[in-house]
Amino acid sequence: MKDIPKFALTLLIVTIIASGSLAWVNKITKPKIFAIQSRDLNNGLLNVLPAAKNGVIVPVKSPSDPDNILYYEGFADKDKTKLIGYAYLVPASGYSSIIRTLVGIDTVGNIISIQILSQQETPGLGTKCQEIRSGESKPWFQHQFAGKMATNLAVDKDGGDIVSLTGATITSRAITNAIADSSKSILGLINK
Amino acid sequence: MKVTQELFKGIYSSNPVFRLMLGLCPTLAVTSSVNNAIGMGGAATFVLISSNFVVSLIRKFVPSKIRIPVYITVIATFVTIVDLIMAGFFPDLHKSLGIFIPLIVVNCIILGRAEAFASKNNVFFSLIDGLGMGIGFTLALITISTFREILGNGTWLGMPVFGSSFKPALLMILNPGAFFTIGFIIAFLNWLDRKTSVSS
Amino acid sequence: MDKNFYVSPSPHIKDRDSIPKIMYSVILALVPAGVGAVYFFGIRALYVIIITVLSALVSEAICQKIMKRPVTITDGSAIVTGILLAYNLPAEVPFWLPVVGAFFGIVIGKAVFGGLGFNPMNPALIGRAFLMASWPVYMTVFNTVPKNGTLSGISAITSATPLNVFKHAREILINSSSFSTQQVTEATNAMSQFSSSYGSLFWGKVGGCLGETSAALLLLGAVFLMYKRIIGWKIPFSYIGTVALLSWIFSGNDGLFSGDALFHVLSGGLILGAFFMATDMVTSPITFKGRIFFGIGCGIITVIIRLWGGYPEGVSYSILLMNLTVPLLDKFSRPKTFGGK
Known part of the structure; x- marks a missing residue:
């Protein structure tokens, strides 16, 4: 029993050194990680709202919680007069990961474009949601959402017209249904 | 002489995956593409060398009764460092390895080497051991993922291997494919061993 | 000597x-x-x-x-x-x-x-x-229409195999709110027409894998093997009986005990699987009780996959899964030695 103070002290020293070095690494990498994340987000927003290239995209925050961004408004000019559409992030529980998709819609709710920001689905099956077929310039799975009504989406197996990925129905269905559900609630917020 | 022996044992005679059967969980998970295998192998090698170094350095001060929590703290620290640095400087690799990085903490190769080797040997040999085991792990991952990616996806490191008429066997990039591949490689190595021991 | x-x-x-x-x-x-x-x-x-x-x-x-x-x-x-x-x-x-x-x-x-x-x-x-x-x-994907028949065995539906039609119709009826009324009507029609497909299913005028469609021809072979005592009655009968019972209880649209048992017995690969694959001597139990349990287990898994699983047909996976339990079944169902404990 008399060893316990010694054990405690050893563990204390080890953990202090460990957390000290982690704090140091975190300090160096945090701005880098933040920059990468915001760069990815900005690129994504411009991809799903291409008409806002010469305008601005502003976040609309929750009135009760200013850290919570509900959706983004895209304007074709810098003075925020020509509203062209909205963009929002849709998380979907896929087969083996959370699939984060950025969706851009016009002012009435038709999808302009979608972009999958991150996913860790089964390689070769679910990951094909980001596949670009040879000879094409856009990922075919995401591209087929363009022009469809955001609130009314379903994969072919559920009677809709989104062609699902071979062998990855769960991934396809998760993305499709999550976009439809989120769009309903976001459009509800916008039209309020 | 002993240096090369310690270095090469991890690559062949006690390869962590094919001989010691350690770290099979991340092996199954990441070997679906060669790209993932290289990233995972590199990250695990870095953690292995660093943790072997530190564990060997502090082996005389750590009471044996609390050695496991101390080792785990050391390993977890290095894994978090790798995670943060990858996220900050290699975002694409970080995206594809994602959840596997934190799993290096519970990769039994790392704790296994800390316990079996670094806590009993001097700093220099522990570094060599970590390097050898890391290379062995990486090579094993690359070997397995080569078979799986070529058969299951028709590509190697993302480059198409066959013409477009080749229909890849999806099963090979699903988990059973990893079990089949590892099983056949181990069978092949055992057959090789038996052959050499009979002839010598 | x-x-x-x-x-x-x-x-x-x-x-x-x-x-x-x-x-x-x-x-x-x-x-x-x-x-x-x-x-x-x-x-x-x-x-x-x-x-x-x-x-x-x-x-x-x-x-x-x-x-x-x-x-x-x-x-x-x-x-x-x-x-x-x-x-x-x-x-x-x-x-x-x-x-x-x-x-x-x-x-x-x-x-x-x-x-x-x-x-x-x-x-x-x-x-x-x-x-x-x-x-x-x-x-x-089944595209070859059998001679004198249709893929589904129902004259009005020509597109998919019986179990595919069943699975699709069932999914629509379970979540009927998210489908259009036309789709729901079609699904209800398909479900009610299965009883008209018994003849096609029995003779084999339906789509499917090569050897699984004709119950009549498979049963002919099965009777021969039973006469030769190469296969016993325990596995096939307990297997098919379990499928019939469970599909009668659970597969209907009007609550429990409204399912179409005969349709589930005749469609898919059940007859082929129960008589020719589940009875494989190497991979089935050797004891009386073991064989009965083996058949029941296959039946339960088959019905679970057909009704609630991702595939329309579950015969092959159910036999594979039950194959793995054979050593255990044999161990637990070993008859007592006379006088032994």
Whole structure:
């Protein structure tokens, strides 16, 4: 029993050194990680709202919680007069990961474009949601959402017209249904 | 002489995956593409060398009764460092390895080497051991993922291997494919061993 | 030396049955279904069967050569594996598919475990499961309409196999709110028409894998094997009985006990699986109770997959899963020795 103070002290020293070095690494990498994340987000927003290239995209925050961004408004000019559409992030529980998709819609709710920001689905099956077929310039799975009504989406197996990925129905269905559900609630917020 | 022996044992005679059967969980998970295998192998090698170094350095001060929590703290620290640095400087690799990085903490190769080797040997040999085991792990991952990616996806490191008429066997990039591949490689190595021991 | 007594452990009474005799009887019993397959699906069915059998034989010979064992491809076991695998393939598969499937089934399903008698699972089903997981598109798309019939067995619906129609209709009816009224009406119609398909299902005028469609021709072979005492009644009857009971209870649209049991027994690969694959001597239990439990287990898993699973048909996976329980079933159902505890 008399060893316990010694054990405690050893563990204390080890953990202090460990957390000290982690704090140091975190300090160096945090701005880098933040920059990468915001760069990815900005690129994504411009991809799903291409008409806002010469305008601005502003976040609309929750009135009760200013850290919570509900959706983004895209304007074709810098003075925020020509509203062209909205963009929002849709998380979907896929087969083996959370699939984060950025969706851009016009002012009435038709999808302009979608972009999958991150996913860790089964390689070769679910990951094909980001596949670009040879000879094409856009990922075919995401591209087929363009022009469809955001609130009314379903994969072919559920009677809709989104062609699902071979062998990855769960991934396809998760993305499709999550976009439809989120769009309903976001459009509800916008039209309020 | 002993240096090369310690270095090469991890690559062949006690390869962590094919001989010691350690770290099979991340092996199954990441070997679906060669790209993932290289990233995972590199990250695990870095953690292995660093943790072997530190564990060997502090082996005389750590009471044996609390050695496991101390080792785990050391390993977890290095894994978090790798995670943060990858996220900050290699975002694409970080995206594809994602959840596997934190799993290096519970990769039994790392704790296994800390316990079996670094806590009993001097700093220099522990570094060599970590390097050898890391290379062995990486090579094993690359070997397995080569078979799986070529058969299951028709590509190697993302480059198409066959013409477009080749229909890849999806099963090979699903988990059973990893079990089949590892099983056949181990069978092949055992057959090789038996052959050499009979002839010598 | 002639006067010596030989002392040997049991068994003392030996039957004249041998592996080749049993295997060739099974092959003979499978012939009617094969003839039916060629009649219904055309000459391509014959090509698929021949290619699969030849691939199985060649794979077996290669394995036995590499493993330096006597080459025993004439005992018929590889031929049975080949025929059973071919009967589990759609008629329009590309010809390389059965080659790969037979090779995988023989190598991974049998040779790596030590050959005939040591395989824990049915090699033909291993081959099928591998093909199913690797090339689902080729394995689940049925386009060849059987002669004088329709893919679904129902004259009004011509697009998909009976179990596919059932699965699709059931999914629509369960979540009827998220589908259009037209789709719901179509699904209800399809469900009510299954009773008109019994005849097609029994004779085999429906779409599906080569050898699974005709219950009549399969039963002909099964009766022959039962007469020859090569297969017993316990596994097939407990298997089919369980499927009938559970599908009667759960598969209906009007609550419990409204399901169409006969449809579920006749459709898909149940007859083929229950009589010819679940009864495989190597991979089924040897005790009385063990066989009954084996059949019930197969039935439960089949119905679960058909009604709630991701695939329309679950016969092959249910047999594979139950194959793995055989050592346990044999252990727990071992009869008590007289006077033993």
